[in-house]
Amino acid sequence: MQLLQQKIREEGRVLSNEVLKVDSFLNHQIDPQLMQEIGLEFVRRFESKEITKIVTLESSGIAPSVMTALQLQVPVVFARKRKSLTLKDDVYVSEVYSFTKQEKNEIAMSKNYVTADDHVLIIDDFLANGEAAFGLIDLVNQAGAVISGIGIVIEKSFQPGGDRLRETGLQVEALARIASLENGEVSFL
Amino acid sequence: MQLLQQKIREEGRVLSNEVLKVDSFLNHQIDPQLMQEIGLEFVRRFESKEITKIVTLESSGIAPSVMTALQLQVPVVFARKRKSLTLKDDVYVSEVYSFTKQEKNEIAMSKNYVTADDHVLIIDDFLANGEAAFGLIDLVNQAGAVISGIGIVIEKSFQPGGDRLRETGLQVEALARIASLENGEVSFL
Numbered sequence: 001m002q003l004l005q006q007k008i009r010e011e012g013r014v015l016s017n018e019v020l021k022v023d024s025f026l027n028h029q030i031d032p033q034l035m036q037e038i039g040l041e042f043v044r045r046f047e048s049k050e051i052t053k054i055v056t057l058e059s060s061g062i063a064p065s066v067m068t069a070l071q072l073q074v075p076v077v078f079a080r081k082r083k084s085l086t087l088k089d090d091v092y093v094s095e096v097y098s099f100t101k102q103e104k105n106e107i108a109m110s111k112n113y114v115t116a117d118d119h120v121l122i123i124d125d126f127l128a129n130g131e132a133a134f135g136l137i138d139l140v141n142q143a144g145a146v147i148s149g150i151g152i153v154i155e156k157s158f159q160p161g162g163d164r165l166r167e168t169g170l171q172v173e174a175l176a177r178i179a180s181l182e183n184g185e186v187s188f189l
Numbered sequence: 190m191q192l193l194q195q196k197i198r199e200e201g202r203v204l205s206n207e208v209l210k211v212d213s214f215l216n217h218q219i220d221p222q223l224m225q226e227i228g229l230e231f232v233r234r235f236e237s238k239e240i241t242k243i244v245t246l247e248s249s250g251i252a253p254s255v256m257t258a259l260q261l262q263v264p265v266v267f268a269r270k271r272k273s274l275t276l277k278d279d280v281y282v283s284e285v286y287s288f289t290k291q292e293k294n295e296i297a298m299s300k301n302y303v304t305a306d307d308h309v310l311i312i313d314d315f316l317a318n319g320e321a322a323f324g325l326i327d328l329v330n331q332a333g334a335v336i337s338g339i340g341i342v343i344e345k346s347f348q349p350g351g352d353r354l355r356e357t358g359l360q361v362e363a364l365a366r367i368a369s370l371e372n373g374e375v376s377f378l
Binding site for chain 2: 024025028029031033035036058059063065066067075076077078080
């Protein structure tokens with residue numbers, strides 16, 4: 001997606017060979033026009049699939065998901081991040097390891113809003129090691145729903161998440177695929 | 190706003206005289222069409238005001254803010270909730286007490302995205318005691334920006350936040366104002 005690549009080139013900050021910050025349009029400040037274009041692009045990429053619901057993770061997954069959902073006229077459910085808690089009655093829970101923060105967290109989704117009748121498009125902002133995406137897949141599997149595909153805004157293709165996800169056979173669409181962040185430069189695949 | 194009141198009547202769950210859950214369309218599952226209507230309504234209510242940026246709080250403030258921002262063609266900045274941390278160099282920080290969770294948290298906003306040149310519309314999902322709204326006001330004041338108004342999706346008018354906010358002289362617009370949750374019933378003002 002050209003518009004997104006251009007925005008990453010202009011505003012992304014390369015903090016190391018692994019870390020790209022896009023706080024100016026996705027992770028802290030949000031560019032709503034860009035989110036609308038991202039939504040339209042996800043709709044195009046998954047147009048052959050049945051989708052009854054979008055599942056994402058708070059907080060940065062919400063804006064691109066809502067814009068996609070508006071086009072598809074389906075609801076969004078955002079899983080919540082939380083420290084481990086004992087109360088698990090009404091929620092599906094999955095464990096997600098954060099390499100950035102070097103800690104395990106749980107993500108949780110109510111049992112009320114995704115059911116075995118649903119066809120779910122999973123959307124997330126970043127794909128690196130794939131931990132968050134596999135956590136979301138786990139939640140949707142626990143609900144017994146069909147996964148129609150995985151939509152990622154920015155994939156760091158030099159990390160293993162993309163390969164791991166595609167090996168599942170699911171349709172994975174990343175709108176910007178970064179080959180390298182070496183020498184402070186963003187190179188796209 | 191009739192559409193919102195109707196949705197609250199149909200899907201809101203009254204858990205006590207103080208607690209209303211709207212997880213089916215705002216706080217966990219999101220209804221994107223309703224968010225779009227909410228965005229249009231905020232634009233109408235603040236049409237006399239200059240607005241260059243929307244500031245909200247993760248996670249439930251993001252969807253209504255992004256829909257409002259799309260109409261206004263301005264960016265959204267979402268403040269982050271966090272446990273107290275020592276590192277405060279690049280962020281404005283304010284302390285917010287949660288009556289629900291009975292704990293103090295910090296909310297933080299980068300110094301990069303709201304400046305003294307901005308005219309800010311603050312948007313949040315719920316107004317009860319006003320703690321979150323005053324925290325957001327504090328962050329925007331620290332940035333030296335003008336506050337153009339406060340947009341609230343659901344106000345529990347029987348709690349003191351609404352009065353406290355209106356006493357500041359700021360334009361406060363709540364799209365649904367709840368007079369009472371007594372006897373398990375939602376009554377609007």
